[in-house]
Amino acid sequence: MKVLLVAPPEKHMLRPPLPKELDKESGFKPPLGILYIASYLREHSDHEVSVLDMPVEGMSAEDITRIINERQPDIVGITTTTFTLIDVLLVAQIVKKIDASIYVCLGGPHVDIYPVETMRLPNVDFAIRGEGEMAFLDLVNALESGQSLRSVKNLVFKEDGKVIINRRRPRITDLDSLPFPARELTPWQKYSSVLSSHRPITHLLTQKGCPYNCIFCYRHTGKRLYQRSPKSIVDEMEQCQRLGIKEIMIVDDTFTVPPRRVLDICSEILARGLRIAWDARARVDNLTEELVVIMKEAGCQKLYIGVEAGTNKSLRTLRKNITLEQIRGAFKITRRVGMTTVGYFMIASPGETKEDVLRTIEFACELEPDYAEFSRTTLFPATEMYTLALKSGLLTRDCWREFAENPRPHFIPPLWTEHLSNEEINELLKRAYQRFYFRPKYVLEQARRIRSLDEFKSKVKAGITLAIGW
Numbered sequence: 001m002k003v004l005l006v007a008p009p010e011k012h013m014l015r016p017p018l019p020k021e022l023d024k025e026s027g028f029k030p031p032l033g034i035l036y037i038a039s040y041l042r043e044h045s046d047h048e049v050s051v052l053d054m055p056v057e058g059m060s061a062e063d064i065t066r067i068i069n070e071r072q073p074d075i076v077g078i079t080t081t082t083f084t085l086i087d088v089l090l091v092a093q094i095v096k097k098i099d100a101s102i103y104v105c106l107g108g109p110h111v112d113i114y115p116v117e118t119m120r121l122p123n124v125d126f127a128i129r130g131e132g133e134m135a136f137l138d139l140v141n142a143l144e145s146g147q148s149l150r151s152v153k154n155l156v157f158k159e160d161g162k163v164i165i166n167r168r169r170p171r172i173t174d175l176d177s178l179p180f181p182a183r184e185l186t187p188w189q190k191y192s193s194v195l196s197s198h199r200p201i202t203h204l205l206t207q208k209g210c211p212y213n214c215i216f217c218y219r220h221t222g223k224r225l226y227q228r229s230p231k232s233i234v235d236e237m238e239q240c241q242r243l244g245i246k247e248i249m250i251v252d253d254t255f256t257v258p259p260r261r262v263l264d265i266c267s268e269i270l271a272r273g274l275r276i277a278w279d280a281r282a283r284v285d286n287l288t289e290e291l292v293v294i295m296k297e298a299g300c301q302k303l304y305i306g307v308e309a310g311t312n313k314s315l316r317t318l319r320k321n322i323t324l325e326q327i328r329g330a331f332k333i334t335r336r337v338g339m340t341t342v343g344y345f346m347i348a349s350p351g352e353t354k355e356d357v358l359r360t361i362e363f364a365c366e367l368e369p370d371y372a373e374f375s376r377t378t379l380f381p382a383t384e385m386y387t388l389a390l391k392s393g394l395l396t397r398d399c400w401r402e403f404a405e406n407p408r409p410h411f412i413p414p415l416w417t418e419h420l421s422n423e424e425i426n427e428l429l430k431r432a433y434q435r436f437y438f439r440p441k442y443v444l445e446q447a448r449r450i451r452s453l454d455e456f457k458s459k460v461k462a463g464i465t466l467a468i469g470w
Contacts, residue, residue: 001047001048001074001075001140001143001144002047002048002050002071002072002073002074002075003041003047003048003049003050003073003074003075003077003140004050004051004052004067004068004071004073004075004076004077005034005037005038005049005050005051005052005076005077005078005079006034006051006052006054006064006076006077006078006079006091007031007034007051007052007053007054007055007078007079008054008055008078008079008080008084008087008088008090008091009054009055009059009060009087009090009091010055010084010087011087012086012087012090012409013083013084013086013087014082014083014411014413015083027191027192027193027194027196027201028053028055028056028190028191028192029191029193029201029203029249030053030056030181030183030186030188030191030202030203031051031053031079031186032181032203032205032251033079033107033108033132034051034077034079035051035181035182035183035185035186036132036133036178036179036181037077037107037132037133037136038050038051038181038182038185039178039179039180039181039182040133040134040136040137040178040179041136041137041140042179042182043179044137045137045140045141047140047144049182049185050071050073050185051182051185051186052064052067053186053187054091056186056187056190056191057187057190061090061094064091064094064095065094065098068094068095068098068099068102069098072099073102074102074103074143075102075103075104075105075139075140075143076091076092076095076102076103076104076105077105077106077107077132077136078091078092078104078105078106078107079107079108080106080107080108080109080110080111080118081108081109081110082109082110082113082114082380082381082400082403082404085110085403085404085407086407086408086409088106089121089122089123089124089407092104092106092122092123092124093122093123095123096123103125103126103143104123104124104125104126105124105125105126105127105128105136105139106118106124106126106127106128107127107128107129107132107135107136109218109220110404111127111128111129111156112129112130112220113218113381113382113404114381114401114404115127115129115156115163115165116156116163116165117401117404117405118156118404119156119157119158119163120163120405121407125157125158126139126155126156126157127155127156127157128154128155128156129154129156129165129168130154130168130169130171131154131169131171131172132154133172133178134153134154134169134172135152135153135154135155135169138151138152138153138155139152139155149164149166150164150166152166153166153167153168153169154166154168154169171208171222171224171226172226173226175207175208175226175227175228175232176228176229176232180235180236180239183202183240183243183245184243188200188202188243188244188245189244193247193249195302195342195371196247196249196277196279196302197247197277197301198246198247198277199246199247200244200245200246200247201245201246201247201248201249202240202245202247202248202249203248203249203250203251204233204236204237204240204248204249204250204251204278205228205250205251205252206227206228206233206250206252206255206265207225207226207227207228207252207255208221208222208225208226208252209221209222209223209224209225209226209253210222210223210225210253210254211223211224211225211257212254212283212319212320212321213319213321214318214319214320215317215318215319215350215383215384215385215388216318216346216349216377216380216383216384216385217253217380217383218380218381218382218383219253221253225257227261230261230264230265230267230268231268233265233268234265234268234269234272234274237269237274237276237278238272238274240276241274241276245276246276246277247276247277247278247279247301248276248277248278248279249278249279249280250278250279250280250281251281252280252281253281254281254282254283254286255280255281255282256280256281256282256283256286256287256291257283257286258286259286259288259291262291262294262295263290263291263294265298266294266295266297266298266300267294267298269298269299270294270297270298274299275299276299277299277301278299278300278301279300279301279302279303279304280295280300280302280303280304281303281304281305281306282303282304282305283305283306283322284305284307284322284326284327284329284330284331285321285322285326285330287303287330287333287334288333289333289336289337292333292334292337292339293337295339296337296338296339300339301340302339302340302341302342302370303334303339303340303341303342304341304342304344305330305331305341305342305343305344305369306320306344307327307343307344307345307363307364307367308320308344308345308346308349309345309346309349309352309356309360309363310324310345310356310359310360310361310362310363310364311324311352311356311359311360312324313351313356314349314351314352314356314360317349317350317351318346318349318350324363327363327367328366328367331343331367331368331369335368340370340371341369341370341371342369342370342371342372342373343364343367343369343371343372343373344372344373344375345360345361345363345364345372345373345374345375345432346360346374346375346376346377347360347374347375347376347377347425347428347429347432348376348377348415348416348417348419348420348425348428349377349416350377350385350388350416350418351418351419352377352416352418352419352420353419353420354419354420354424354428357420357428357432358428360432361374361428361431361432361435361436362435364432364436365435365436365439368442372432372436372437374429374432374433374436375429376415376425376426376429377415377416378413378414378415379395379413379414379415379416380400380413381400381401381404385416386400386414389414389416394416394417394418395414399411399414400414
């Protein structure tokens with residue numbers, strides 16, 4: 001069968017409010033999920049597989065129409081999040097308009113949360129919950145052979161107008177058994193990030209799962225950790241380098257868990273003499289000077305650290321299980337070692353007043369990360385925080401489920417507005433960006449680091465945007 005895997009456009013994507021220039025220049029990331037599925041199908045079948053990354057290609061509805069007519073797929077698989085749902089359905093509509101016999105299958109976190117609602121949407125034939133590599137292959141094989149769809153684990157489909165949810169497949173525990181993502185099926189040269197000094201970049205996954213209990217996260221990969229071996233990870237890094245990739249973003253929920261494993265990975269990189277830039281997410285309670293030193297020696301350029309709040313009260317409420325002193329200690333270590341840092345901060349979390357938010361802003365300035373990203377505390381679907389908002393009456397209806405049933409443009413993701421209105425939160429968000437990025441010390445330091453005219457222009461444009469508003 002001919003299989004086309006699609007990353008949908010982001011024209012109607014539900015986005016958090018960011019300064020326009022930062023949002024515009026943020027770059028493009030590879031669709032890692034469908035690249036894993038593509039490589040798995042190619043290794044375990046003779047199906048003809050292609051990938052279409054619409055955002056990085058800047059494709060329109062006319063472009064997808066042309067591609068469908070040219071490639072004539074038997075099945076189109078579309079990666080789906082709640083935030084891209086409108087664009088996903090537009091792609092599905094175009095596919096069915098061209099040829100109603102082409103199967104449309106959705107997969108991704110949204111399907112996991114809302115399987116029944118997904119199957120009741122127009123132009124959707126199938127949905128796959130959980131991990132998609134084996135399940136999607138089983139589906140394509142079943143369609144080709146005429147086998148019963150009830151045997152395809154993780155599959156959701158309709159039978160006589162009724163939504164059928166098949167049993168779940170056990171988790172893939174041996175991640176080394178998965179072939180590397182099929183990056184060569186995409187325009188890999190076009191992937192970049194505003195925070196990366198190298199191009200092109202790619203994403204790489206070294207483990208699945210997150211053992212922590214933050215109330216604002218949906219743990220779609222589960223709590224238990226499943227890890228790849230250091231050899232497998234570094235083999236993939238070498239493959240990326242041979243392809244021409246200059247920087248790798250490790251997209252584990254938290255790469256530095258457990259620290260011993262990180263030391264083993266870095267030792268493997270150093271033993272091979274591999275020289276490629278890479279970045280990772282970290283927790284402050286995992287960072288020691290020994291760990292940061294060896295990570296830097298092995299090529300780590302940047303650590304993304306979730307701070308979230310500037311008061312211990314808010315950290316406890318968010319269930320981060322860290323303290324302000326641990327945070328201060330971690331950032332002191334990264335400064336001593338010379339590791340670039342990106343700090344994440346949340347505005348208006350449960351229980352927070354304006355004074356609490358202002359403490360978070362000042363705490364960000366005190367920590368002096370190289371970059372800070374501030375976001376409004378958004379109530380995402382299937383998170384404990386969203387459930388708390390419904391139970392407490394802060395939200396009077398299940399708006400995410402309503403959106404899943406009837407996706408519509410201009411939907412506004414709900415915020416935690418216990419003590420602050422939407423307008424007040426937006427003003428505090430603007431204040432946070434301007435306070436952090438227009439400190440004289442910060443401006444002088446960034447000016448000292450500029451190495452090219454293009455970098456200078458980019459930072460001036462972002463600075464003007466931050467100065468005059470969004």
